[in-house]
Amino acid sequence: MEEQQVGSLHFHIDFSQPLYEQILDQARSAIAKGEIALGDKMPSVRELAQELRINPNTVMRAYQELERDGLTEKRRGQGTYVTSSPEHVASFRTALAARYIDSFMEQMESLGLAWEDIETYIRQKRDTEQGGSDL
Amino acid sequence: MEEQQVGSLHFHIDFSQPLYEQILDQARSAIAKGEIALGDKMPSVRELAQELRINPNTVMRAYQELERDGLTEKRRGQGTYVTSSPEHVASFRTALAARYIDSFMEQMESLGLAWEDIETYIRQKRDTEQGGSDL
DNA sequence: TTAAGTGTATTAGGTGATATAATACACTTA
């Protein structure tokens, strides 16, 4: 239940998943949602590691994946920066959304649920929607 | 890429995920979709382990979870049987679907995508639907 | 009673992913 604000980024780290994966997911999300602006400087590897009280190598691993995603650029000796290209962010969102959706549809198919069933569930959830997440 | 038919159950096992998880998922799916009938006998722990060429303990782990799901009943000395209760299967489907949907909606939210965006993606995918999964 | 087939439990060991620790190197900027 660690809650940390580092620059314009916000992290909540626990031990339910690999640390590098949580950093990766939350940094991806922040960039995709524009919570950190295009071209902005990311926290340095060492700084983020110190703030989150984890090993620099672990942060490194997440940062390398961010660059592979096209969401950041690294400048040796200077630091890691959010990409300045809106197209890169857009295509990343599209690609990841497609992956999520495919995986989700497979899960639904494995339960024998059709698209119409899903819509019904979601509408029900929307109607009952008053903060009640009871599972 | 192992493909195995064991009784009325079909398994495809690889090393991309934990073995017990694949067995669990595929058995759940078979029961949820009625590919194996209510009350039917499941393959014995030893038989399934032998067919899939994996350790009996690994099958055991999956079978224990199936019972916790309410999808199977074990009769000591006799074997493992699919539950005879359609209600158990139905409530399992509902619960798991809810979990999947919640998780999916969180993923979409992390990308800053609203429900309308998702519908658009899905409709696009449906229109372009001719086996083309290009990722 | 016996034998074969069930689920279950225990103990031991191996492998790989994850994370830490310590250290060093190359590059950039002030």
Add this chain to the structure above:
DNA sequence: TAAGTGTATTATATCACCTAATACACTTAA
């Protein structure tokens, strides 16, 4: 030159996962 960057390496520790071997309790049928 010094401080701050990303990067690489080596060693170690822990845990999840899987295997292996063995034993026990129960049920059914011969």
